[in-house]
Amino acid sequence: MAAQRLNSMDVKKMNRNAIYRYLNYHPSTSIQEIASAVNLSLPTVTQNLKELQERDLIIETGLFESTGGRKAKAIACNSVAKYSIGLDVTRNHVGIVAIDLSGKMVKNVRHQFPFANSETYFQGVGRLVDDFVADCAIDSSKILGVGIALPAILEADRQTVSYATVIDFKGGNVRQFAEHIPYTCVLSNDANAAGFAELWGEQDLNNVVYLSLNNSVGGSIIVDNQIYTGQNHRSGEFGHMTIVPGGHTCYCGQKGCVDAYCSARILSDSTQGSISEFFRLLRTGQEPQKALWEEYLVYLVVTINNLRMLYDCDVILGGYAGAYMEEYIDLLQERVASKNTFEADGSYLRVCKYKLEATAVGAALELVAGFIDTI
Ligand SMILES: [Zn+2]
Missing domain, CATH: 3.30.420.40 (ATPase, nucleotide binding domain)
Structure with a gap:
């Protein structure tokens, strides 16, 4: 009996959760639309919405134009509840x-x-x-x-x-x-x-590799919408892949790591640590920014192509440096495509959506x- 009760509680919670999640992606929706989207009866949806409203988690945002009969209420998540x-x-x-x-x-x-x-x-x-x-x-x-x-x-x-x-x-x-x-x-x-931030709100982004180009280079591998952590929580440490045997010394002590070539610092050291200033000067064609960028690109393209070969999924550029690469994305896509063994299209590469923090x-x-x- 207890198991059965738990079960119905679980179902109730799952229904409520499905309704909330649907509203989270579809603000200002009518009860009828919710019911049809989550495949529940109108009374069940109404009851759940009442509970959500009592917990201050949803709000009524107005009324829809009537197509005859009573006007339907527009409902949305109360995003400032927490x-x-x-x-x-x-x-x-x-x-x-x-x-x-x-x-x-x-x-x-x-x-x-x-x-x-x-x-x-x-x-x-x-x-x-x-x-x-x-x-x-x-x-x-x-x-x-x-x-x-x-x-x-x-x-x-x-x-x-x-x-x-x-x-x-x-x-x-x-x-x-x-x-x-x-x-x-x-x-x-x-x-x-x-x-994880890149994954937020994306319903169709199942597999992706995030390359974080900060003052240290890191990354994240997302498989089936979950971060793949690895056996020792050390997955996605792209900064320490060797790209130049015997190359520049990395802060980790090894030589030739991606970090020693693709850290944001390689660029921003020329502008007293300011990455925005680096890209401003690059835009105006200044040296040494132009030369630094060209050299940086060589290693970045190798790294991105390696990630594509390893994971065969979209690659997102993030971090301080990645956030500025939107205006160079065509060039980057072209360069990575030219390195690719299997495809002539670099559209798997894009820039992070969260540019700030x-x-x-x-x-x-x-x-x-x-x-x-x-x-
Ligand atoms: Zn290293």
Whole structure:
């Protein structure tokens, strides 16, 4: 009997969840449209909508034009029912974003705040989060938690850092942040978080490789809409694939890694660390930016082609440098196609949709996704 009751509860939850998810992708929908899309009866949909409304998760946005009879109500998700905070912790900065349940970024800041594995640093991060939440004027009861993205490899339990060289945090634990942040804290790998952001809201994007061109190069492999983590949570570390045997020394100590050729720093070192300034000067045909870009492209194209050969799926360019590559996408597609053994078309390559704070947004989105699962 108990099993049967649990079963009907499960079905009820699945129905409610399906309705919410449908509304999330189709704002301002009528009850009739929902019922037909999720294949449920009108009374079932009406009952579920009532429950969702009681939990403040949906709102009525108006009435549709009548085609005879009573006007149908337009219903949408209440995207501001909850918020999630995301942190992008890098060697020199902390980026902070707040997003709502639709994944929309409602506020972001970026502080110069060099990482240190010390109590003072974690206290400081806690203060930055407190100030940010106060500036957002979000009721703290609406905050789902804080996703913290790190340039580090995590243990399977996602509580502890198993490997980190970009920041001095090997063996670090989520508790060190959580002690100073009054919300649930969850750690993410930075490139996986950014890859997760790219996946958000895409219903047809099943398999994709995300190449993150930040000051360190990383990536993420998404198979069947899930991040493939690997046996040791070290998948997608594209930055340490060898592309030039005996080549430039990578920060990891090896020679010839992708990172030593495709890091955003290769470009932004010529403009005092500003990637936007690099691309501004490149646009006007300045040297040495033009020459740096040409050399950078050679290695980037090899890396992208290798990823296409390995995974046979779309490749998304992200990170500080990738976000600026929209205007060069035709050139990049042409170059990668010319290297390809099997196809003369480079349209598998594209640029990330989140140009700003993708990593922090992705870290925050994981909490949103977790919350939506519970609806
Ligand atoms: Zn390396």
